[in-house]
Every structure is written in structure tokens, then in C-alpha cells.
Amino acid sequence: MPQPIRPAVEAAGLTKAYGGTKVLDGVGLSVPPGTVYALLGPNGAGKTTTVRILATLLRADAGTASVAGFDVVAERSQVRRAISLTGQYAALDEQQTGAENLRMVARLTGLSRPAAARRAAELLERFGLAGDAADRRVGTYSGGMRRRLDLAAGLVGDPSVIFLDEPTTGLDPRSRQAVWDEVRSLADAGVTVFLTTQYLEEADRLADRIALLDGGRLVAEGTAAELKQQVSAERLDLTLVSPEAYEKAAHALDHLAVRRDPGTRTLGVTTDGRAAHIRDLLDAIDPDRTQIERFAVHSATLDDVFLKVTRDG
Amino acid sequence: MADALTHSATMVGRSVRLSSRNPDAVITALALPVLLMLVFVYLFGGAIDTGGGYGRYVDYVAPGVLVLCAGFGAGTTAMSVADDMKGAVIDRFRSLDVGGTAVLAGHVAASVARNLAATVLVFGVAFAIGFRPDAGVGGWLASAGILLAVITAISWVAAAVGLLANSPEAAGGFTFFLAFLPYPSSAFVPVDSMPGWLHGFAEHQPLTPVIESLRGLLLGESVGSSPWEALAWCAALTAASVAAAAALFRRRMT
Numbered sequence: 001m002p003q004p005i006r007p008a009v010e011a012a013g014l015t016k017a018y019g020g021t022k023v024l025d026g027v028g029l030s031v032p033p034g035t036v037y038a039l040l041g042p043n044g045a046g047k048t049t050t051v052r053i054l055a056t057l058l059r060a061d062a063g064t065a066s067v068a069g070f071d072v073v074a075e076r077s078q079v080r081r082a083i084s085l086t087g088q089y090a091a092l093d094e095q096q097t098g099a100e101n102l103r104m105v106a107r108l109t110g111l112s113r114p115a116a117a118r119r120a121a122e123l124l125e126r127f128g129l130a131g132d133a134a135d136r137r138v139g140t141y142s143g144g145m146r147r148r149l150d151l152a153a154g155l156v157g158d159p160s161v162i163f164l165d166e167p168t169t170g171l172d173p174r175s176r177q178a179v180w181d182e183v184r185s186l187a188d189a190g191v192t193v194f195l196t197t198q199y200l201e202e203a204d205r206l207a208d209r210i211a212l213l214d215g216g217r218l219v220a221e222g223t224a225a226e227l228k229q230q231v232s233a234e235r236l237d238l239t240l241v242s243p244e245a246y247e248k249a250a251h252a253l254d255h256l257a258v259r260r261d262p263g264t265r266t267l268g269v270t271t272d273g274r275a276a277h278i279r280d281l282l283d284a285i286d287p288d289r290t291q292i293e294r295f296a297v298h299s300a301t302l303d304d305v306f307l308k309v310t311r312d313g
Numbered sequence: 314m315a316d317a318l319t320h321s322a323t324m325v326g327r328s329v330r331l332s333s334r335n336p337d338a339v340i341t342a343l344a345l346p347v348l349l350m351l352v353f354v355y356l357f358g359g360a361i362d363t364g365g366g367y368g369r370y371v372d373y374v375a376p377g378v379l380v381l382c383a384g385f386g387a388g389t390t391a392m393s394v395a396d397d398m399k400g401a402v403i404d405r406f407r408s409l410d411v412g413g414t415a416v417l418a419g420h421v422a423a424s425v426a427r428n429l430a431a432t433v434l435v436f437g438v439a440f441a442i443g444f445r446p447d448a449g450v451g452g453w454l455a456s457a458g459i460l461l462a463v464i465t466a467i468s469w470v471a472a473a474v475g476l477l478a479n480s481p482e483a484a485g486g487f488t489f490f491l492a493f494l495p496y497p498s499s500a501f502v503p504v505d506s507m508p509g510w511l512h513g514f515a516e517h518q519p520l521t522p523v524i525e526s527l528r529g530l531l532l533g534e535s536v537g538s539s540p541w542e543a544l545a546w547c548a549a550l551t552a553a554s555v556a557a558a559a560a561l562f563r564r565r566m567t
Binding site for chain 1 (some may be wrong): 316319320323326327330331334335400401402403404405406407408409410411
């Protein structure tokens with residue numbers, strides 16, 4: 001019988017409260033080694049708290065977790081040697097140069113001075129920060145450069161599990177693409193990547209499995225394809241001709257309306273995006289073809305997904 | 314253990330580098346002590362009678378100014394620790410399993426380096442305005458040892474204060490008591506000239522033996538047991554602050 005593969009990250013019943021507020025309420029998950037796992041959720045869902053518990057920086061009130069086969073509380077040092085964490089804010093010294101930051105991190109992972117210098121040079125090259133940039137203070141870097149250097153700093157110790165907390169929040173599209181490429185090449189090299197994001201597209205593009213976190217609970221979990229079956233990927237926005245027409249349509253649609261905006265007299269309805277389906281929807285809502293002024297089809301946003309998932313749950 | 318040493322050495326390198334690139338810290342560390350020296354000697358000195366033994370006020374006050382500077386330098390140290398604690402970089406250190414003591418040792422080393430530079434500068438200025446110590450090699454070495462001990466102790470106290478404070482601003486504020494501690498001592502005026510209720514404190518507070526022994530050693534007078542008292546105070550303060558800092562670091566990080 002084949003041995004079951006031990007998950008790279010495993011958690012059960014993680015609970016955390018600050019004051020009286022529950023931030024995590026029984027989160028359990030399992031990530032096979034060498035895969036990319038995305039924890040998707042809005043601000044305040046508990047993504048960062050989850051990552052900090054898994055990365056040993058925070059202790060859960062209840063529940064257990066293991067990373068790379070080690071318990072995050074009892075075997076904290078072993079976990080720390082196996083992982084790296086790149087947070088939302090660049091964990092770097094602004095007054096040191098890029099090269100100095102990486103050499104420092106390399107020394108802290110236990111490399112000798114010459115080995116640290118070699119490792120730093122190698123990573124600067126790989127992340128496109130060699131040459132002039134390497135010897136400039138991080139304070140002068142652009143947002144994208146900082147994030148790349150931060151990512152590089154996380155890779156100094158050759159971790160087998162990498163945690164990325166909102167790795168692309170606030171980045172321009174080109175820098176975002178660079179981070180995505182790097183995540184993919186890490187996964188290809190067999191590294192387990194655990195990332196959090198508020199962007200559906202990012203989870204969709206990068207992750208083998210996605211977990212939806214909302215209000216401290218996992219509300220859905222699966223591959224991107226599995227999740228998309230649960231939620232319509234498109235939304236039809238209808239703008240009604242008058243407030244009266246808006247009220248009437250809103251009443252008729254009732255809970256089918258996933259978006260309501262009386263100010264612009266707009267109602268959103270989920271659709272699969274097929275022309276036939278949209279035509280049917282328009283005919284059903286406005287058989288006389290006088291009440292709907294305009295329509296637009298949008299790709300579903302994370303909000304839509306959540307509305308759908310939390311409504312069904 | 315080897316890890317802890319490499320970690321501490323790396324953190325020392327980091328803090329010294331960061332400190333040398335922070336113009337505020339450099340100016341505070343170097344310019345302020347010189348200004349204080351000049352203020353005491355030229356503005357207050359003329360009105361202060363230290364009674365007999367000391368020909369010139371500069372001879373009396375130089376050790377006090379040196380200790381006062383260490384107190385002012387503590388503000389920078391406490392602020393830089395507090396600043397570190399709220400930044401994301403501390404998470405990186407923790408996820409690399411770097412202990413709190415190593416991180417703080419870096420700050421303390423930078424603080425000691427800043428203060429030693431200031432001490433040398435203050436000595437230079439003091440000489441320029443007439444300070445004429447009368448110590449032999451032994452006296453100089455003993456003075457240097459006591460200065461190093463008091464600077465180290467104050468730096469560790471400042472590091473612990475930096476961890477206790479919730480913001481760099483608060484940390485800077487908390488260290489004011491360190492900057493004022495030399496005043497109720499024999500640093501600037503003889504204790505006899507103070508009101509009676511203050512004598513008890515002024516004669517027995519930790520900085521009094523430090524200042525008395527520095528003054529005595531530098532001017533080549535007998536110092537009795539005060540150097541040992543000074544070193545005992547410094548050792549006790551350092552040990553207590555290291556322990557408090559380690560506990561505070563753990564508390565902050567859970």
C-alpha cells in the first residue's frame with residue numbers, strides 16, 4: 001500500500017480571539033506538498049491571523065497546526081527553519097541597501113560571511129535587482145522592487161514552505177505579473193506556497209486549491225473549477241429607467257439580485273455569461289422592453305462570490 | 314549557541330549600520346553632549362560654587378556631563394527599539410528564529426558605540442576649554458571601565474523601556490527620567506547645596522558613586538570604595554534590564 005503523503009500544512013480547529021472579538025472560528029485545512037494554496041477573503045476575514053499562526057508568529061487560542069511535519073507550537077524552531085514568511089509590508093530595513101538586507105538575512109540563516117554574500121548576489125540577480133539597485137538603500141526603491149527584494153529575502157534559506165500574505169496588494173500590473181511568475185516557478189521547483197489574497201483572479205491563476213475565508217470561517221474550499229461551479233462567474237448589471245421601475249424589478253427579483261444600488265437604479269443578477277441566458281433574463285424581467293435602460297456584463301467579483309456562498313451557507 | 318552568537322553579531326552589524334545612517338541619531342549623540350558641556354561651563358558655571366577643592370568648574374562638572382550624555386543618548390536607543398518592534402522586519406527576524414536578546418544586543422551595541430564616540434568628543438571639548446585631569450594610566454583605565462559600564466547599563470535600561478512603550482514617541486518620553494537622573498546627584502552641584510530632604514536620594518542614587526569615582530579617578534584623588542559601588546550598580550541595572558527586556562520581548566510577541 002502506498003504511504004499517504006504528509007501534508008505540508010495542516011490545521012484543525014484554529015481559533016483566535018482578540019478581546020471579545022473572534023477572528024478565527026475553527027479553521028481547518030490541509031495543503032499537499034509542492035502545491036499552491038490560496039486563502040481568499042475580504043479584509044478582516046482572518047487571513048493574516050491564519051498565516052501568522054501557521055508561521056509560528058502568533059499562538060492560536062485553540063486548535064492544532066503543523067507545517068512541514070512539525071507542530072507550530074511544540075516544534076517552533078524546526079518549523080521556522082523550514083518556512084519563510086513574506087508579509088503585506090516589506091520586512092526590510094529602509095536604511096540598508098538591497099544587498100546588505102539579503103546578506104544580513106543570509107547570515108541569520110546560518111551561512112558564513114562569504115556564502116551569505118554569494119547567496120545574496122545570486123538572489124539579487126534572479127529578482128532583477130543586481131547592479132545599481134543592489135547598492136541603493138531600500139528607502140529609494142519602488143513598491144515593486146521592495147516586494148521583489150522581500151520575496152528574495154524569504155528565499156534565502158531555501159524554505160520548503162513559503163507563506164505569502166497578500167503578495168500583490170498595492171502593486172502595479174507589471175510587478176504583480178513578476179510576483180505571479182515567481183510563485184509559479186517556486187511551485188514548479190517543488191516548493192509549497194501558501195498565499196492569501198483578496199483577488200479572485202490571483203487565486204484562480206496561481207492556486208491548485210482555494211479556500212474562501214469569511215468572518216473567521218472557511219466557507220468553501222476546492223479547486224478553482226470546483227468553486228466556480230458553486231458561483232456564477234459573471235454578473236449582469238441592469239440599469240432601470242426610473243426609480244419606480246427599479247423598485248418593481250427589485251421586488252420581482254427578490255433574493256436573485258446580488259447587487260442593489262438604488263442611487264444608480266442598478267440591479268445585479270448572476271449569469272453564466274451565455275447570450276441565451278442573458279436574453280432570457282432580460283425578457284423575464286422586462287417583457288415589454290421599456291423598463292431596462294442599459295445592461296452590462298461583469299466578471300464576478302469576490303464580493304459576488306461571497307454573497308453567494310454566505311447566502312447559500 | 315553558535316547560532317545565538319552569529320545572530321547577535323549580525324544584529325550588532327545591522328544596528329551600527331542603521332545608526333550611522335540616521336542623521337538625527339548622530340546629531341543627537343554628538344552635538345547635544347558638546348552643547349551641554351558648553352552650557353554648564355559657560356552659562357551656569359560662573360554662578361556655581363563647588364566649594365574649595367576644585368579650581369575650575371569644568372574640572373568638577375566634566376564627569377557629570379559625560380553621564381548626562383549617556384542619559385540623553387538613551388532616548389535614541391529606546392526610540393529605535395520601539396520603532397523596530399512596530400515594523401514588519403521584526404517578524405522576519407522572528408521567523409528566522411532570531412531571539413529577542415540578539416535583536417536588543419544589536420541596539421545596545423549601537424547605543425554604546427554612539428555614546429563612546431560622544432564621550433571622546435566631550436573629553437576633547439573639555440580639554441579645549443580648560444579641563445586638566447590629573448590621572449595616571451590606572452586612573453584613566455579605571456575611568457574608561459566605569460564609563461563603559463554605565464553606558465552599557467543605561468543602554469540596556471533604554472532597550473527595556475523601548476519594549477515597554479507602545480510607540481517610539483512614548484519611548485522617547487519615558488527616557489526623560491534617565492536624562493534627569495544625574496541632576497539630583499553630585500554631578501553639577503555639591504549635594505550639600507540641595508534641600509535636606511533630597512540628600513538621602515542624591516547621596517545614594519546609582520549615578521552618585523559613578524560620578525564620584527569618575528571625578529576622583531580623573532583628578533587623581535582618593536576614591537575609596539565608590540568605583541566598586543558604581544560597578545555593582547551598573548552590573549545590577551544591566552542584569553535586571555536584560556532579564557526585563559527578554560521577558561518583555563516574549564510578552565510583546567505573543
